[in-house]
Amino acid sequence: DSGVTQTPKHLITATGQRVTLRCSPRSGDLSVYWYQQSLDQGLQFLIQYYNGEERAKGNILERFSAQQFPDLHSELNLSSLELGDSALYFCASSVGNRRGDQETQYFGPGTRLLVL
Amino acid sequence: KNEVEQSPQNLTAQEGEFITINCSYSVGISALHWLQQHPGGGIVSLFMLSSGKKKHGRLIATINIQEKHSSLHITASHPRDSAVYICAAPTGNQFYFGTGTSLTVIP
Numbered sequence: 001d002s003g004v005t006q007t008p009k010h011l012i013t014a015t016g017q018r019v020t021l022r023c024s025p026r027s028g029d030l031s032v033y034w035y036q037q038s039l040d041q042g043l044q045f046l047i048q049y050y051n052g053e054e055r056a057k058g059n060i061l062e063r064f065s066a067q068q069f070p071d072l073h074s075e076l077n078l079s080s081l082e083l084g085d086s087a088l089y090f091c092a093s094s095v096g097n098r099r100g101d102q103e104t105q106y107f108g109p110g111t112r113l114l115v116l
Numbered sequence: 117k118n119e120v121e122q123s124p125q126n127l128t129a130q131e132g133e134f135i136t137i138n139c140s141y142s143v144g145i146s147a148l149h150w151l152q153q154h155p156g157g158g159i160v161s162l163f164m165l166s167s168g169k170k171k172h173g174r175l176i177a178t179i180n181i182q183e184k185h186s187s188l189h190i191t192a193s194h195p196r197d198s199a200v201y202i203c204a205a206p207t208g209n210q211f212y213f214g215t216g217t218s219l220t221v222i223p
Contacts, residue, residue, distance in 0.1 A: 043204070043213040056209040102164060102206055107159040107160065107161065110157055110159075112157075
C-alpha cells in the first residue's frame, strides 16, 4: 500500500459526459502527478501540482483540467468524453521540493475509466 | 522517433536466471525512473537514479548519463518478478516513458 488513494476504482460513462477523478496523496506529500495509461499509447504524463500550484504540464488535453486543493488532495476533471479517453488514470505523489528536483513517486491504484 | 527506447519488449526466463532490461533515451535528464507494473495494474517505483548504480534486494539499476543508457538487472529471478518494467525519463515539463518490458519468469 503506497499510501496514495484514488476514487473511484472503476467508472463507466457515456460519450459526451464529464467525470471527476479524485486523488489523496501520502500524508505530508506536496506534489501530485496525474498519468494516463491506454492500451495504444502506454503511460503518458498529464500534469503535476506542487503545493497547490501547477508545476508541469504534459500531454493533457484541453478537455481535461486538474487542480490541487489546500488540503493537498487533487482532482482530475475530464469533460466531453470520447471513446478514446477510456484508460487507466494514475495519480502519484512525492514529498515535493521548491527546486523541482526529481523524487521517488508513490503511485495510487488507479481509476479505470470506460467510455461507452 | 521515441524519446525512450526499451529492450527487449518481451522476455521469458527460467526461475533463477539473471535478467537484464535496457533503456536508452535521447533527452537530457537529471535522473531516470524504473517502474514495475504488476498484472493487476498497480505501479511501484523501483529506482530513481542520476548516476552510477543502486541496489535493492535482487534488483540492481545502473545508469550512464553521458551515454544516455540505463539497465535494470534482476539476479536469481523468481516467478513473482513477472511484471512489466517501465523506464521513465523526466525532462523539463515532460515525462517520457518507454513502452515497457513484459517479463515472465517460469518456475
